[in-house]
Structures are given as C-alpha cells and as structure tokens.
Amino acid sequence: MIIYISSILTKKDIYGLRIWTSGIKKLKDGVMRTKLLQEIESCRNQMISIAASTSLTDEEVLKLSKELDVLLNQYQKYEETLK
Secondary structure (H helix, E strand, C coil): CCCCHHHHCCHHHHHHHHHHHHHHHHHHHHHHHHHHHHHHHHHHHHHHHHHHHCCCCCHHHHHHHHHHHHHHHHHHHHHHHHC
16 A cells, blocks of 8 residues: 555645754754864864974975865855855
C-alpha cells in the first residue's frame, strides 16, 4: 500500500517542516561559519607566533600566510552565499 505524504500532512504540518528544515540549515551554516572562523584565527595566531620568533620572510610564515589567504577567501565566498 502506497501512502503519499502530502495526503497525510496538513498545511500546518508542511509549514512546520519548512521552518524545521530552515532551522537545520541555519544551524549547519552557523557551525560552518564558526569552524571557518576558528581555522582562520588558529592560522593567524600560528603565523604571528612564528613570525615573532623568526622573521616575516620565513618559509613557514609565508606558507601560513598563503593558507590564511585561502581561508579568508573561503570565508568571504561563504558569507556572500548567505546574502
């Protein structure tokens, strides 16, 4: 026996599901944003720490700088998708 969901759910139920799924999406977006910001902060702190003990032209500092650029670009693209 096949029962179609649309025949069981009322308009109120469907509206509730839309709110629930949009809430889940916002939660995932918030987790994604938080994780990305944590990675940016960690990379930035690492880069500053190594630069302070070596030099701004140290290979590790340059590597971290490039990594930070990638993370910042990812964050900017992510924020643009939310608009």
